[in-house]
Amino acid sequence: MWSFARSAVRAYRASLVGSFLIVVSAAALLTANGVLMESGLRGDESLLVAAAASFAGTAVLVVELVVASTFASALRQRNAQFALLRAVGATPRQVRSMVTAEVVIVFALAAPLGAIPGLFAGQLLMPALVSGGIVPAGFDLVISPLPVLGALVLLFPTALLAGVLATRKITKVSPTEAVRGGSAESSGISPARRITAIVLLAAGIVIAGTPFVVSGTAGSAAGATSAFLLLSAAALAGPVIVGAIARRAARATRSSRNAAAMLALVNTRGFSRRLTAAIIPLALLLALGTVQTGANHTTVEATGVQLRAGLGSDLIITSPDGVTAEQAAAVASTPGIDAVVASSMVPAEVKLDLEDEFGDFSWEQTGLRAVAGSTSGLMDAKVTAGSLDDLTGPDTIAVSSDSVFSAGKNVGDTIELRFDEDTAVSRTIVAVYDRGLGFGDYILDESSLPAPNRPAAADQLFALGSADLSSLGLQTVSVDDYVQQTKKGAAGQQQFGAILLFVLIFFIATAAANTLVMLTSSRKPEFALLQRIGTTRAQMSAMILIESVFVMATALVIGTLAVIPALGGMAYSMLGVFSLGIDWPVYAALAGAVVLIATIGMVIPAVLGTRSRTRA
Structure with a gap:
């Protein structure tokens, strides 16, 4: 053997x-x-x-x-x-x-x-x-x-x-x-495969609605998985879908005298399984890239929206080396400045699950927003339970709704923090807020931090009022400019994920091109038979071109339909509006890649195959 x-x-x-x-x-x-x-x-x-x-x-x-x-x-x-x-x-x-x-x-x-x-x-x-x-x-x-x-x-x-x-x-x-x-080849599928496809389709539609029930990043992440369920359903039902589309197209063009079009549609109808194997990888390429970049795009936009809606300040005051306590006091006493709150991001680790089941891996790295001064009127994190005014005790903390949802906690419960590997402290949740993307997942009073971990200088000051602070060596930016800088930084943090996504898309593109070349190259006997019965090379080339258009169009439709429910739900959950949530420049590039792969992968092998047969 x-x-x-x-x-x-x-x-x-x-x-x-x-x-x-x-x-x-x-x-x-x-x-x-x-x-x-x-x-x-x-x-x-x-x-x-x-x-x-x-x-x-x-x-x-x-x-x-x-x-x-x-x-x-x-x-x-x-x-x-x-x-x-x-x-x-x-x-x-x-x-x-x-x-x-x-x-x-x-x-x-x-x-x-x-x-x-x-x-x-x-x-x-x-x-x-x-x-x-x-x-x-x-x-x-x-x-x-x-x-x-x-x-x-x-x-x-x-x-x-x-x-x-x-x-x-x-x-x-x-x-x-x-x-x-x-x-x-038969375009029919077994009952088990048909039932599985229907179940996956229903599950995809239901999960796509998760963001309408569970708000925030948790619901959006769950909703994003619906794209893969819908695409899996299309893969299982592919022969039926492709065969049905080809049959209807063939009937619509039955009176046409275009031999190449009729040959292409008949081939598509008769070899729906073969074309499904080519269509699904192309649809997967489009869907994966669109849903991932769309999710990133929506997250960055939601970060900006939450931050802009939550900042009640008139100025954002910064310095290349940070704003010292002395500078913050001088700003607060400057005429024209009505209120000031200092804000800094402090690295830490958090463990919401108090049962130490996984040792050090129970801890997650995060950032704490440490504030000094009253946030009233300057920071509106959209509190849903408790109050940020209670961040006065040494053991208190405010937590975003996304964080408490994943851990099943609420006001009055405790979480553990640590700033080094040896010392852990417990904090009581006194407030839960919705704008976690804009202000971070955790907010606490700077004075409650351990002395070694208190920032020597604040990252920025949020201020009400207007004044010239250049004499203090400080820079001022508008809230809109600060929001744009924050969005740019959030997009930059996704660089590693973007690289991994590109690698995966390149892998899928290679596989899709390989499948198309392999399937088209295997049709040499078919091309030879068509030539023997009088089909010209021009007609066969046109036939393959029409088939490639069918493949690319079907892949674009399936891939797009698979991601619309996920991205639409995500946009509603995070932005509060009905939107497709698609990063259109990326979508256009991916659609162009689908067209290019389908054209090159089918037309070139077909031309070479018919040319070699003619010369023989």
Whole structure:
């Protein structure tokens, strides 16, 4: 069996080379993320662990889907070969064993080629990690075989399952039936697959409504997952959707004399499964990039909206070296200044769960907004319970609604803070507020901080009134300018996430292009038959171009429809308005990538295939 599998790999290397490249890329991607995760765990860097875990949640799902789709597409092209093996006496078990052996061979060659570079690829991200404050300067990544093993454990079963599913139809029928249906495709799907698609569709719609029930970032994060559920439903029901669209289009153009259009629509209707394998990765590319950048865009906008609505000051007073207590006192006594409150962000760690189940990993790094002076009239954090006026005791704190929601706490409950690894202090929640994006998740009085952790100078002063403070060596900016600076800083903090998103999108784009090239290249016998019955090269080129337009249009529609509920709910929850919440420049770039990949991946292989056949 192994010798037969090796021969099959050599004979069908053109169809398996795409799977080989995808496994290399997937192994590198998962291994690199595993290195970041292990390094964060071993180095007690909770922000790095959180960033790697957040990326892993999306990356694993995407990689599993892409690897399974690629192997299934490569093996589905060989249905005629599997049918012939059945006809000459091969049992279903032997066919499955051969496919399993081929998958093992591809993995044995491809996985090390991807995993070994992946061990060191994390070093390329160190500048972004340091500049984003995720790890300190000089932090070293841990290199061990564990990320490689983790990548293999995730990828190998997926590829095996894809191989089994791709050959299931051939192995379940009799040899005669296998030969007769070896090259045919049905747009129908099994009842189990249909029910699963309906369940995922319903779940996606319900979860998309979460932001309308749960406000803030918690509801928005839950709602964002609806895009992947809706896309999964489309993937399962893809043959039915593509087949139905093609049938209606064929009926609408039945009277047309355009042979290329009719050929394209008939091909699309007859090979809906093949096109679904090409459409879904393109839709995933568009959906993933749109929902992630849209979420980031909405978060940054919500930060600005909350800050602008919550600041009642007329001026923001700053200094390159911070505003000292003496300068703050001088500002407060300056004619024309009616009220002043000093504000600083202090790094700390918080543990909302008092049960120490995970040791140091129960603590999360955060920032505390320390204020000095009365916030009345200057800072409106939109308090929903308690009062910021109660931030007078040494053991009090105000917490955003997003933070208390995730921990299930409220006014009167306690949380733990620590400013170093040895000392932890308990704080009682005296107020809960909604504008956590604008003012941070935690607010306390500066005087309640331990003496070593009190800022020597405030980051800024919020002031009512107007005065020339240049004689004090201070700078003043308007609230609008301060909000814009804060939004720019919030966008800059997302640099690391943007890099990881680009890597994942590039992986999906590579997989989508590979699938399209592989599917189009496998149609050489079809092109040869069309030429023999009189179809011209111009007609075939037009046919492929129309098919590529169908693919790109369907991918754009599915990808866009999958993200609209998620981003719409997120915009309503965080901004309070009904909006699509799409970052349009990014969406346009992703849509352009879909068009480019569909055109190049289908038209160029088709032109080369028909040219070589003509010359022969």
